[in-house]
Amino acid sequence: MIDAIRKNAVTLGLFAVITTGVTAIVNAVTKPTVAHQTALQQKNLLDQVVPPELYDNHIQQECYLVTDAAALGNAKPHALYVARKGNQPVAAALETTAPDGYSGAIQMLVGADFHGKVLGVRVVEHHETPGLGDKIELRISDWINSFNGKVVHGAGDTHFAVKKDGGEFDQFTGATITPRAVVNATKRTALLIETLPAKLSSLPDCGEAP
Template sequence: MNRTANVTILTLLAVIGLGATYLVQRSNEPQIAAAQRQLDSRTLLDVLAPDAYDNQPLEQPLTLTEVTLSHSHLVAGYRASREGQPVAVLLRSQTQGYASTLELLIAIDPNGKLLGVKTLKQNETPALGGLIGDWPNAWLAAFTGKSRNEPAESAWALKKDQGQFDQIAGATITSRAVINAIHDALRYFDEHRAALQGSGT
């Protein structure tokens, strides 16, 4: 065989290989997408007990209005329900930490009480503010059961700021940012409760 024939054969084999790869990827896209949704669901919804809801909250995102809050910004919201009744509203919140933007998932029950908080994204200082990314997280768990007015408005602060909450050791700015974002989300829920739970506008 001459050089031209060799190049033609190699080119043809490369095209066939690329085409086969493309076809395999296309045929597997639905399974890949479903697996990614399942992974996202587990990652996001593990602030809730698996048997607490029976819908697919991530497949029906809520329409949020007035999303720029005092200390944070809401980027998404979801409603978890069981037998058609709301059991939780989940708000994705972004706020500025010490070294990075923090993204939190904040779960609130129908009475406005906090069910749980999870850090979805952060790039804070390792071994200091970076501890906010641990899951499960003992510091974040201390907020469970709190609501907009429990404790009182002035107590939604660090103890060093005359508030009720301890800080993550060595991470004052990160701790303040998270406390403020959680309180923002609880206020938002309280002010938009009917729409978030699907019982009105």
């Protein structure tokens, strides 16, 4: 009886060791592929908010951390990707948060030049109501493309708002809170991007993230 228990314990132990080893091998083999695919997806997203013809640097490799709770929706560091042309900064993509969505925070990526012009916006995560607030997703609606080429003329620009608030951006039928949150977050982020070229040398890079 004791021998049988001992034999089973040894068998289970060997099985656990082999399984762990196989898992480690599979992880080591697939890790570069996963990392490569993640980088490609990130580059594709960046290209949607900062057109690649505008810059000639490796935008993913020039990544800084920006912290500004008032502009970016929370006190966390947000990744900033700087686009350069001939070594001169011409635009940037900045992760941001609209904290006041109908169903919670909306995570976004805003691309803009350093003169207040919005180049593109994408929502990367949200919990808005299907059929109403989810029109902020490009796969549902092209509403998010209405930001392309729009210029924010300072913090007091009343045109950069939804139409219900006197601005030029459409709201959704039965859902104003969601588009209002996205428009306002885009405005705040574009205005912040406008101030960043002079601060680049003092910003921590993304490798210094805790």
